Amino acid sequence: MTAASDRLAVELGAPSWLVAAWRLTWPPLVTALIVGGGWELLIWALEIPAYYIPAPSRIWQAFWANPGNLMVHAGITLLEAVSGCVIGSLLGAMLGTGFAYSPLLARGLLPYFIAANTIPVVAIAPIIILWFGHGIESKIAVTTFLSFFPLALNMMKGLQSYDRVIMDVFHVAAANPWQRFLKMRLPSALPYVFVGLKINVTFSVIGAIVAEFVQADRGLGFIIMTTYRSLNMPRLWAALFISALIGMVFFGIVNALERLAIPWHSSMRTDV
Amino acid sequence: MSARTAIARGLAPVDAAAPCVRFERVSMVFRGQGGHPDVQALCDIGLTIREREFVSLIGPSGCGKSTLLRIIADLVLPSEGLASINGEPPRRARLGREIGCVFQEPALLEWRRVQDNIALPLELAGVGRDERAARTAELLELVGLKGFERAWPRQLSGGMRQRAAIARALATRPRVLLLDEPFGALDQITRDRLNMELVRICEATRATVLLVTHSIREAVLLSDRVVVMSPRPGRIIADLAIDLPRPRTLLTRDDGRYADLVQRGTSELERGYDGSER
Known part of the structure; x- marks a missing residue:
């Protein structure tokens, strides 16, 4: 099927990036069509009420009735997620670097960070909102809190994962500590950093929505809460789909960054 | 002495x-x-x-x-x-x-292309870009890696990686x-x-x-x-x-x-x- 559609694309004179994009997108599209169609049919055949499970067409209608409004809320949630993810990751990377260079600091602080990280976000979010107020700042604070730990840990592990023989090479070449960090330990840490970032992407979208549950007057979490109270389920489902979409877009951005930053890494191989 | x-x-x-x-x-x-x-x-x-x-x-x-x-x-x-x-x-x-050192494993930096691996000691010594490029070209020629300057280490065979390691060891003469x-x-x-x-x-x-x-x-x-x-x-x-x-x-x-x-x-x-x- 791929080969046939590729040949067709070439005959039609489609550019190669379009062919490559199509090769990536058609399998999930087929899944969406089959699942979506089956879902629609089932709702219709079994006469399931819309507040229980709305049909895809109803969800689409709910979205299309006021798409701009939903997208504004989505944008706010995305802003909260991205800001918190960036701030938390930066802070986490800095502390992780401290841990990697000072085992004493790691031994002294790490147990408490692990403990803090096990606190469920739903439990800590109200406190953070109490501290940071009712605006967007408090939601960013929640996502910052969530993004902090995965990067601190991965940065520490990454900076410690350099090759001992390469260290000898740097030593014999009389490298100073700064050169060792910049040209050896940091590049070795990058694959770990991206593992942490990908965790943070998912966490921070969840974190933003949970924080909005607790208290908010905008954002997807706010939409989900208010539509649930009014049993406007198609609109709630539309918000759910958009939150998933945000997560995927965000994830896609980090993936693209990873491809740019570590094209040399074995995880970037395209020939397997 | x-x-x-x-x-x-x-x-x-x-x-x-x-x-x-x-x-x-x-x-x-x-x-x-x-x-x-x-x-x-x-x-x-x-x-x-x-x-x-x-x-x-x-x-x-x-x-x-x-x-x-x-x-x-x-x-x-x-x-x-x-x-x-x-x-x-x-x-x-x-x-x-x-001192130049070659170990049993090539220990190349996988995030650097062959030419940048060879130039590493020069870079660490603060040698300027042009001089680095000239010396790297010489070394690539010397160890027989001409044509592979822009390859990633993982794309090379074991013997070629070791050639690159030798070139790197010789970089600062x-x-x-x-x-x-x-x-x-x-x-x-x-x-x-x-x-x-x-x-x-x-x-x-x-x-x-x-x-x-x-x-x-x-x-x-x-x-x-x-x-x-x-x-x-x-x-x-x-x-x-x-x-x-x-x-x-x-x-x-x-x-x-x-x-x-x-x-x-x-x-x-x-x-x-x-x-x-x-």
């Missing part, structure tokens, strides 16, 4: 070429950790290598020959005795970027080249070919070379001297002068003297084993 300092220290200047690498009564004891006993790796090593000499260290596994190399590379300090390069501690030579079983992980055919390349490269760079190897054949084929070490604790038990004509080629192996020298080296190695069993 200059002739004057040699005389001042009460040492006679040796031959025509000045001594370059020197071990004086070097011993090495590794402290046992977690209840393990201490390990004596080297015992009373005295060895002088002259400028531009090619010396091989050969001996059974664990005899401390790599440790000897690590001492002269300033990667470890000896427990006792002195090591020197041109009369100065190895640290001075290292900071002066006069070191006076001392240290090779720690550089071809140990390669197959025999690649190994033979790289040995011949090494002959050519060393003649071109005119560095003093210290090679650690397991293979007496390789040692005889490449060296001016083969130093045979005993099993742990490593001592020097023989120092064979290899007077085969230069330049060496694979045909050198057909020379009758080659077989004799390999034979002598082998019997010295075996003598070392017998001695340790007593």
Whole structure:
């Protein structure tokens, strides 16, 4: 099927990036069509009420009735997620670097960070909102809190994962500590950093929505809460789909960054 | 070491070429950790290598020959005795970027293309971009990696990676080249070919070379001297002068003297084993 559609694309004179994009997108599209169609049919055949499970067409209608409004809320949630993810990751990377260079600091602080990280976000979010107020700042604070730990840990592990023989090479070449960090330990840490970032992407979208549950007057979490109270389920489902979409877009951005930053890494191989 | 300092220290200047690498009564004891006993790796090593000499260290596994190399590379300090390069501690030579080192694994930085791996020591030494590029081009030519400058290390074969590692070690034109079983992980055919390349490269760079190897054949084929070490604790038990004509080629192996020298080296190695069993 791929080969046939590729040949067709070439005959039609489609550019190669379009062919490559199509090769990536058609399998999930087929899944969406089959699942979506089956879902629609089932709702219709079994006469399931819309507040229980709305049909895809109803969800689409709910979205299309006021798409701009939903997208504004989505944008706010995305802003909260991205800001918190960036701030938390930066802070986490800095502390992780401290841990990697000072085992004493790691031994002294790490147990408490692990403990803090096990606190469920739903439990800590109200406190953070109490501290940071009712605006967007408090939601960013929640996502910052969530993004902090995965990067601190991965940065520490990454900076410690350099090759001992390469260290000898740097030593014999009389490298100073700064050169060792910049040209050896940091590049070795990058694959770990991206593992942490990908965790943070998912966490921070969840974190933003949970924080909005607790208290908010905008954002997807706010939409989900208010539509649930009014049993406007198609609109709630539309918000759910958009939150998933945000997560995927965000994830896609980090993936693209990873491809740019570590094209040399074995995880970037395209020939397997 | 200059002739004057040699005389001042009460040492006679040796031959025509000045001594370059020197071990004086070097011993090495590794402290046992977690209840393990201490390990004596080297015992009373005295060895002088002259400028531009090619010396091989050969001996059974664990005899401390790599440790000897690590001492002269300033990667470890000896427990006792002195090591020197041109009369100065190895640290001075290292900071002066006069040491090049090739290890058993190529240890290339996988995030750098071949050319940037080779240029690494120059970059660390603060050499400017243009000069780096010129030197890298020379080195790529020297080790036969022309055309692969923009490849990633993982795209190269094992032999090619080791070529890149050799080029990197030569980047700052070191006076001392240290090779720690550089071809140990390669197959025999690649190994033979790289040995011949090494002959050519060393003649071109005119560095003093210290090679650690397991293979007496390789040692005889490449060296001016083969130093045979005993099993742990490593001592020097023989120092064979290899007077085969230069330049060496694979045909050198057909020379009758080659077989004799390999034979002598082998019997010295075996003598070392017998001695340790007593």
